[in-house]
Amino acid sequence: MATVWRSQSAFARLFAGKTGQILNNATDLGTKLGPGSQSAILARKYSNYAHSPFVTRVKEQYEYEIVKNPPEWAYVQRLLPFDTIPAVTPKESYPSGWVPPKEEAKSLPFFLSRTRNHEIPIYLHITFRGIRKITKIKRIEGDIWLMNEEIKSYLKEKNNRYVETRVHEVGRFIEAKGDYVNQLVEWAHSKGF
Amino acid sequence: MGSRQITEKSLSMLRSLPRISLGNIRDNPNCRKPAKRGRAQHGGDKHGAGNKGSGQRQNFMRLGYETGNNPFYLRVPQEHYYRGHHLRREYPPLTLHELQRMIDKDRVDVNQPIDIASIVKSGIYNFFPDQKQFGVNLTDEGADLFTAKINIEVQWASELVIAAIEKNGGVITTAYYDPHSLFLLKNPKKFFESGQAIPRRMIPPPDAIEYYTSAKTRGYLADPEEISKERLKLSQKYGYNLPDIQKESNYQMLCERKDPRQIFYGLEPGWVVNLKDECILKPKDQELLKFYNT
Numbered sequence: 001m002a003t004v005w006r007s008q009s010a011f012a013r014l015f016a017g018k019t020g021q022i023l024n025n026a027t028d029l030g031t032k033l034g035p036g037s038q039s040a041i042l043a044r045k046y047s048n049y050a051h052s053p054f055v056t057r058v059k060e061q062y063e064y065e066i067v068k069n070p071p072e073w074a075y076v077q078r079l080l081p082f083d084t085i086p087a088v089t090p091k092e093s094y095p096s097g098w099v100p101p102k103e104e105a106k107s108l109p110f111f112l113s114r115t116r117n118h119e120i121p122i123y124l125h126i127t128f129r130g131i132r133k134i135t136k137i138k139r140i141e142g143d144i145w146l147m148n149e150e151i152k153s154y155l156k157e158k159n160n161r162y163v164e165t166r167v168h169e170v171g172r173f174i175e176a177k178g179d180y181v182n183q184l185v186e187w188a189h190s191k192g193f
Numbered sequence: 194m195g196s197r198q199i200t201e202k203s204l205s206m207l208r209s210l211p212r213i214s215l216g217n218i219r220d221n222p223n224c225r226k227p228a229k230r231g232r233a234q235h236g237g238d239k240h241g242a243g244n245k246g247s248g249q250r251q252n253f254m255r256l257g258y259e260t261g262n263n264p265f266y267l268r269v270p271q272e273h274y275y276r277g278h279h280l281r282r283e284y285p286p287l288t289l290h291e292l293q294r295m296i297d298k299d300r301v302d303v304n305q306p307i308d309i310a311s312i313v314k315s316g317i318y319n320f321f322p323d324q325k326q327f328g329v330n331l332t333d334e335g336a337d338l339f340t341a342k343i344n345i346e347v348q349w350a351s352e353l354v355i356a357a358i359e360k361n362g363g364v365i366t367t368a369y370y371d372p373h374s375l376f377l378l379k380n381p382k383k384f385f386e387s388g389q390a391i392p393r394r395m396i397p398p399p400d401a402i403e404y405y406t407s408a409k410t411r412g413y414l415a416d417p418e419e420i421s422k423e424r425l426k427l428s429q430k431y432g433y434n435l436p437d438i439q440k441e442s443n444y445q446m447l448c449e450r451k452d453p454r455q456i457f458y459g460l461e462p463g464w465v466v467n468l469k470d471e472c473i474l475k476p477k478d479q480e481l482l483k484f485y486n487t
Contacts, residue, residue: 062478064465070473075459076466078302079310079381086299095340096294118298 085116102192110142112193120188124181135176135184148174154187155180282327282401284349285320287312289357290335296343306344306449306458309370310378322375331365333357344447346413349404355411356427362436364447368413369405371395374456381457385466390476393454393462393485414453454485461485 046052088100101114115121121138140147148167151174155163164177176184211217231237239249247253257266292312295301300315309328312318320326328348336357343363350367358365370378374394377384384391397405397414405412408419428435438447454462463485465474476482 062476062481064474065477066472066474068470068472072459072473073471075457076385076468076473078305079314079457080468081314081382082316085316088298091297094297095338096290096297096335097338098294098297 085118088118099189105192108142108191110140110144110147112137112188112191113139113141114193115139120185120193122181122184122188124179133177133179135178135180137174137176137184138172140172140174144169144172144174151176151184151187155183158183279325281325283325284328284330285318285326286330286332287318287347288332288334289339289354291317292331292345293335293339293341296341303341303343304443304446306346306446308346308368308378308451308458309348309375310381310457313379320375320379322372322379326375327372328370328375342441342443344449346451350410352409352427353431356431356433359424359427359435360431360433362438362441364438365411366413366450367405367410368451369397369401370456377456382468385468388465388467390465390474391456391460391462394451394456396453413450 090100094100098118100118105111112120123136123138125134125136126132127134137151144167148165152163152165155176159180163180166175166177168174230240242249242251254260257264259265292301295312295315295317296303300317301307301311305311309320312329313320318329320328330349331345331347331351331354333351333353336353339357340361341363342361343358345358345363346366346368348367348369350365355365371394373392377391396402402414404410406414408415408423411420411423425435438444441447449458451458452461456462460466460473461475463476463481467474476485
């Protein structure tokens with residue numbers, strides 16, 4: 001299992017090297033030496049591991065039943081990781097505050113696509129030890145300048161003051177000076193993105 | 194080969210090669226000479242070790258020693274609330290709001306019992322068993338908006354969280370897993386590929402027994418009748434009508450629990466899962482069956 005080779009933690013050292021082999025709470029019950037093979041080992045003491053002969057007559061001691069197409073396979077499949085991030089099935093309500101994108105947003109002159117995690121790509125960048133806060137809107141498609149104007153007027157109306165923005169046409173993002181993540185997410189929801 | 198041929202050959206090679214950039218050039222062979230340790234009057238001086246003291250003699254003092262000063266690590270008083278920190282269990286938090294968001298975005302399946310394996314599978318929560326982390330602490334942030342009806346198994350939960358889940362007709366269990374089991378639950382696929390038999394789950398350590406046998410905390414070792422009493426008590430304390438889960442359509446799913454020795458739902462200790470051939474190897478030997486059932 002998980003390898004913890006270079007961990008500094010004393011606790012983790014308990015698992016170092018061991019996790020790939022036999023688990024602590026299991027026993028090595030897979031194979032057992034037959035009587036002949038044991039006597040071969042005891043007959044002579046080998047000082048060197050490299051010179052000792054191979055142990056022969058090792059047999060599988062325990063019987064296993066191999067079940068093909070077992071009914072429990074559904075439980076195994078449930079544990080396997082997703083191949084891709086699952087698509088969201090439409091629901092009546094989303095109590096957590098997550099809002100699905102609307103179809104009508106595609107007719108707007110600009111578009112904000114969702115991230116692979118179905119979230120709106122608006123982030124807060126805090127730099128200079130928390131002094132500078134910049135809200136970044138990424139993944140903009142279409143008329144970025146028109147979107148910039150709309151954002152500016154929306155933020156001015158909400159906050160009763162001018163908010164500076166910066167448009168990066170090639171990078172397809174807009175940055176607003178200040179922490180306006182919640183307001184801009186609300187705006188994006190109102191537009192249907 | 195004449196020089197013209199060499200030029201043509203080089204040019205034809207250049208056509209097929211990628212464009213030269215800082216990423217794929219390197220120095221001419223033998224153009225860098227390693228510095229030599231100088232000898233004699235003008236080069237054989239200190240060789241970077243400095244003059245006098247630890248530097249020159251390479252006998253460095255032990256860590257924290259301040260040449261006779263009262264050392265910094267002894268100067269401040271001891272802080273006893275850190276005593277035993279290397280043994281304490283840690284439960285990284287997951288809020289009810291995050292859990293609801295996972296459910297809304299179909300990262301966890303509500304129609305199946307939720308345990309730490311399915312929470313980690315969602316990709317939104319992660320934990321590290323080798324850093325003394327023993328599983329999920331479900332916290333009460335977003336308890337008011339939580340509406341999902343689930344059968345969830347976490348490692349730590351507060352009273353309010355239990356109330357928030359039971360109010361919606363859900364079921365919550367707190368269960369202990371030893372670190373080895375947590376490695377399996379964190380990445381079941383990796384474990385199945387290793388070809389080992391699923392081990393047994395160990396019982397909780399002495400200081401955790403009380404929590405996991407208590408019906409108030411919905412411990413997995415508690416008496417089920419006590420738990421149903423406590424469910425009613427909690428609903429009266431918080432003032433909600435306890436939904437009768439026996440009348441639910443998914444009553445079977447809500448009743449599903451793991452055995453105290455079981456790590457994965459539906460898979461018993463001792464089984465070997467073969468992902469390649471899609472088959473399960475079940476032990477038949479009495480000795481093995483006895484071992485895995487105790």
